[in-house]
Amino acid sequence: MVSYPESVDHAAAPPSSASRLSVSHSSRRPHHRHGHSHHGGASYQPLNDFPIFSQTGDVEIVIAASNGQERRYLLHRLILAQCSGFFEASTSDALAPLGPARDDAPTESSPSLPSYPEDGSSSVLSGRASLQNGAPPRKRWRFELDWENRDGDEAPILVQRPPEYGKDFVQSVVHSTKPPAPPRSSFLRTMANMAGMQSAVHLPSTARGKEIPDAELDPLIRDYDNLFRIFYNYPPILNSVNVAVAYSECKSLLNLANMYDALPVVGPRIDHHLLRFSSRLFKQIAKYPPSYLKLGYLARSRVIFAEALIHVVGQWPAGLQQLRNSPLPDSVLDLIEDKVEDLEELKARVDAKLFRLTLTTSRGERVNPSNAYLDWLAVSLFRHWFVENSTPPPASILKNSSSRDPSREAPPPSSAASSGRVYRLIGSSSPDAYLSHDELKRFLKQRATASSDALYTRENLKRFERKMDEIKRLAREIVKPLLRNFLELDLKETDGVVGLPYLTCTKVEERDFPWD
Structure with a gap:
């Protein structure tokens, strides 16, 4: 101010x-x-x-x-x-x-x-x-x-x-x-x-x-009146009950301030007003991250900009088109691409460790079909589950029927969302988050039927579960860097234990803000 x-x-x-x-x-x-x-x-x-x-x-x-x-x-x-x-x-x-x-x-x-x-x-x-x-x-x-x-x-x-x-x-x-x-x-x-x-x-x-009356006041007059009120250090008259209405009013006021080169003065007032909504604001940012990224940039709000940026990077490239149509400078898009690249590199390192994850015998040897067949089956099942759930399915070789209505087809889930859920499942402390007891039991029964041997027994099932628990514990430690949450939003309020379907581990440093 x-x-x-x-x-x-x-x-x-x-x-x-x-x-x-x-x-x-x-x-x-x-x-x-x-x-x-x-x-x-x-x-x-x-x-x-x-x-x-x-x-x-x-x-x-x-x-x-x-x-x-x-x-x-x-x-x-x-x-x-x-x-x-x-x-x-x-x-x-x-x-x-x-x-x-x-x-x-x-x-x-x-x-x-x-x-x-x-x-x-x-x-x-x-x-x-x-x-x-x-x-x-x-x-x-x-x-x-x-x-x-x-x-x-x-x-x-x-x-x-x-x-x-x-x-x-x-x-x-x-x-x-x-x-x-x-x-x-x-x-x-x-x-x-x-x-x-x-x-x-x-x-x-x-x-x-x-x-x-405020309800009948023309939005243009309201914006100019708020602009001049801020110039004279009066609080702007903005909605303080409905966060969606407040966003619309703040956005309009910021656009006006941008026209008259007054963002350094108006921005802090907008930042102060919106942050008073607290958790309601953060939930709204999670719904419309590209829109709030633009607002946070205009208002020079570190909290709003960083919160929206973490969502945008986690969902990338879902909001790319919307951001390209915005008046944001190239420096913001460059920042997003840099953060996406950093996230992909971190995911690649974690994936490599998960694929190399294995168990050893009492003599320190890696398990294989000849020295610990049941343990090797547990490792193989985990790797298969991870590949199936972390990579998109292959494209169908069947030609689309000319009578099919493409508007009725649901878009495929983004890789960012699907991989985010997988890492959160791996990082969960619940024993039934994935590869539960029933799944392991069914797997052993199928293997025993296919090989016509006595693989499925009560003792083998208990040993198989213990080995899978050991693999899950090792995997949980590997994915911890991806499960850090730098959002102000409490993820437990969004979707239970699992949280958002994408990763929120992007950290926004002070040097990252494009207006400094």
């Missing part, structure tokens, strides 16, 4: 205390945040608070949605430029637009609202005093959404327009029947000195008249 130094000019530190005080009751109710009633019952809104800093603001922003909804802001160039590369570039010209002469521009008969000079002094001059002293008009910028010059469904972007001055802009957003009387200059000087000790970080919230 951008910090706001206390040494900035007064445009960045509006007199929030003054905005809370009414002219007639300033000494009695200094902490009241809403407009007071004046001599005829009329109420007014504070005139120097977010989103309208009428005394210190110098950037007018009008957000008009396609459905007719509109929201206006009068903010500070300094804060906008600190938070957004777009506003920094758009307002960097030393000669800011002053706008054409207007009928409602400040004149001796129509003074402008008080404003702070750009030189950082704490004195406040009214528009009349400024003109009498020959001071130039206050610099001001104005931005509006450009709905005309855009391609197709492309989102509109803010463009500069000639600025407005004085009462028109402010009164267009202040819902009052009677504006307050201009404060005395001595009172304003006091408030300005107080404001000089204030930071924009502590700006109070403000009532904005009759608001549109």
Whole structure:
């Protein structure tokens, strides 16, 4: 989050205390945040608070949605430029637009609202005093959404327009029947000195008249309002109940922040909001890892990005097409491919050890059909089971019938998912996870029938089970590196003991984050 130094000019530190005080009751109710009633019952809104800093603001922003909804802001160039590369570039010209002469521009008969000079002094001059002293008009910028010059469904972007001055802009957003009387200059000087000790970080919230309900607010206006709220260190208004709705709102806000080069400021707020969902967020990431990988990258969220990356690598190449259609940089795809390659190398080393796994006789010799036939059968059965369950079946040699509907055929399971389940079965401490007692008994009976010998006996079955248990124990140690879980998600909450069908042993180091 951008910090706001206390040494900035007064445009960045509006007199929030003054905005809370009414002219007639300033000494009695200094902490009241809403407009007071004046001599005829009329109420007014504070005139120097977010989103309208009428005394210190110098950037007018009008957000008009396609459905007719509109929201206006009068903010500070300094804060906008600190938070957004777009506003920094758009307002960097030393000669800011002053706008054409207007009928409602400040004149001796129509003074402008008080404003702070750009030189950082704490004195406040009214528009009349400024003109009498020959001071130039206050610099001001104005931005509006450009709905005309855009391609197709492309989102509109803010463009500069000639600025407005004085009462028109402010009164267009202040819902009052009677504006307050201009404060005395001595009172304003006091408030300005107080404001000089204030930071924009502590700006109070403000009532904005009759608001549109959140459910009816246009998403475009909601996103811009959240963007500016974050700039002024207010929490964004995002869904805190439904994680799916919160994801949609956060994604839209991040895309907007990306348009205006404000991700370093907005990203931490998104990260903080989503992580409050805790386990619900991690379960949602497991369902849609490519989508959350993109969101985690935009938000610069280490937790969300790493969580999604582990899922993407484990399922690879399931999410390849979706990631290729995303605005992610090549560095993210390169990172994924590197992690997939590391995982495949680890699996290859584990597979080699499993295929070489064997038992020895009491004399230290490897078992074979001649020196320990029953033990050799146990080793052979384990290797056969592992091959059958870790490699995809061979392609069918039968031609597809022309009458077969391909849309009804289920896609084959990915090798990543099938091998993941096999390793988890091997790593299970349950004796019946694979090659259970019944399977071993059936195997021995079939061998005895085929060879017409007395292989199947109670003693042979017990010895066969003991040897298979020894093989399982050795195999369990071999697959341990593949069964490490670096997810925040508790795998026992997803699918019992077995967990996810793919491996989650990918470790994301600090050096792996592509934005560092």
